[in-house]
Amino acid sequence: MATKRILNYVTTGCIVILVTACSLPSSLVEKNENKKTPEGYKNSNPQDTVNTAKVNWKEFFTDPNLVGLIDTALHNNQEYNIVLQEINIARNEVRARKGEYLPFVGIGASAGVEKPGQYTTQGAVEENLNIKEDTRFPEPLPNYALGLNASWEVDIWRKLRNAKKAAVYRYLSTTEGRNFLVTNLIAEIANSYYELMALDNRLEILKRNIEIQTNALEIVRMEKQAAKVTELAVRRFEAEVLKNRSHLFDIQQSITETENRINFLVGRFPQHIARNSQTFTDLPLDSIHAGIPSQLLQNRTDIRQAEFDLAAAKINIKVAKANFYPSLHISAGVGYEAFNTKYLITTPQSLLYTVAGDLMQPLINRNAIKAYYYTATSKQIQAVYNYERTVLNAYIEVANQLSNIRNLSRSYDLQSQQVAALTQSIDISVRLFRSARADYMEVLLTQRDALDSKFELIETKKQQLNAKVDVYRALGGGWN
DSSP states (O other): OHHHHHHHHHHHHHHHHHHHHHOOOOOOOOOOOOOOOOSSOTTSOTTOOOBGGGSOHHHHOOOHHHHHHHHHHHHHOHHHHHHHHHHHHHHHHHHHHHHHTSOEEEEEEEEEEEOOOTTSHHHHHHHHSEEETTEEOOSSEEEEEEEEEEEEEEOTTSHHHHHHHHHHHHHHHHHHHHHHHHHHHHHHHHHHHHHHHHHHHHHHHHHHHHHHHHHHHHHHHHHHHTTSSOHHHHHHHHHHHHHHHHHHHHHHHHHHHHHHHHHHHHTSOSOOOOOOGGGGGGOOOOOOOBOOGGGHHHHOHHHHHHHHHHHHHHHHHHHHHHTTSOEEEEEEEEEEEESSGGGTTOTTTTEEEEEEEEEEOOOSOOHHHHHHHHHHHHHHHHHHHHHHHHHHHHHHHHHHHHHHHHHHHHHHHHHHHHHHHHHHHHHHHHHHHHTTSSOHHHHHHHHHHHHHHHHHHHHHHHHHHHHHHHHHHHTTOSOO
C-alpha cells in the first residue's frame, strides 16, 4: 500500500508538471524583417554591379600623407582600442555560455571537528555506541573528506545552447561594430585632412589678395595727392586691408584646431600635420561606382551589425520560452570520508558516493518568466525596425551623395569661370580707376567679389573631395 501511494504521488506530480509546461502564455507575433531594396539608384545603371566599396582604402586614397595618418589611427585611436576590448568581452561571453551546458566538476577536501550536546540525538547515540570495538567516540569527533563533485543541467529544451548561439551573434555584431567604426574613422580623418588643405589654400589666397589691396591702397593715396579722390577713398581701402589681415588670424586658428582634431583621431598629442596643399585644386575626383542597392546588405557594416542583433533577438525568444518547461539537474559525488586520516582512503569502509536528480517546473508566480518572454519578443520587434531603418538610411545616404557629386561638379565648373572673370576684372577696374573712368568703389567691390569667389571655389573643391569620401563610406567601403 505504501509503495502504491508513493507511485500515485509521483504520477500526480508528473501530470502537474506536464500540464503546467503546456500552459504557455499566449504567443506574441514575431515580426519578420523586410530585406527588399530598390533595383538601382536614380540616374544609375541597375545592371552595373561594379562597386567602389570593394576597393581597399589604401588604394582608394593615394596621398601618402593621408595614408600614413589613417594607418597610425588604426593602431593608436583610443575609441578603436576600446571597441577591441568590447569584442574580447563578447568573445568571453560566448565561452561562458558554452560552459553552462557542460558538466561542472570540482575536487575538494575538508577537515573539521564536531562536539554535539550530550542530550541531543547525535550526542546520545555517541554516548551509547562505540566507534569501533572497545573504542568510544572521541570528543570532539574529527572528520576528514576528499572527493569529486559534479553537477549538470541537462539541456533538454536547448535553452543553454540557444543562449550560447545568441552570444555568438552578439559577438559577431560587436565585430561588425568595430568595422563600422573603422569606416567612419577613415572617413573622418580624410575629410579633416581635406579641410586642412582647403584652409591652407584660403590662407594663401587671402595673403595674395592683401598684397593686391595694399598696392591698390598706394594707388589711391597717390590719387588723393593728385586731388583726384578724397580721404574717404583712402580710409575705405585701409579698412579693407585691415579687415583681411584680421581674417588671417581666424584662418590660422581654424588650421590649428583642424590639425589638433586630426591628431586626436590619430591618438597623439598636437603636432604638425604633413601635407602638400599646393596640389589641392589638382586632386583627382575618380569616378565612383555605386553598384546596386542590394550590395549594401553585404558591404555596410552597420547593416550587418543590425542583422546579427536581429538574429540574437530571435534566439533570445526561444531561450525565454524554454524557461516555461521543466529543468533537469543532475548532481553526483564520489570520495572518501573518515574520522581519522589513516582511514581516509580505506576502501570500501571510507568510500562514499551520491547521485541525485531534480526535475523542477515553475508552477506558481510565473510573472517574472512571462515578463522575460514578453520583453524578448518586444526586443525582437525592435531589432526588426532597427534593421529596416538601417537599410533605409544606407540607401538614402548613397542616393544623397551620388546626387551631391553630380551637382558639385556642375557648380565647380561655373565657379571656375566666375573666378577667371573676376580675376580679369581686378586689372580692368584698376586701369579704369587710373584713367578716371571708374570710381574707387568699383575697384574695391571687384577685389572683394574676386576674393569671395576664390574662397567659394576652394570650398566647393573641398565639398567635392568630402562627397567622394562620404559616398565611399556610404557604400560600405574602408573596413575590408
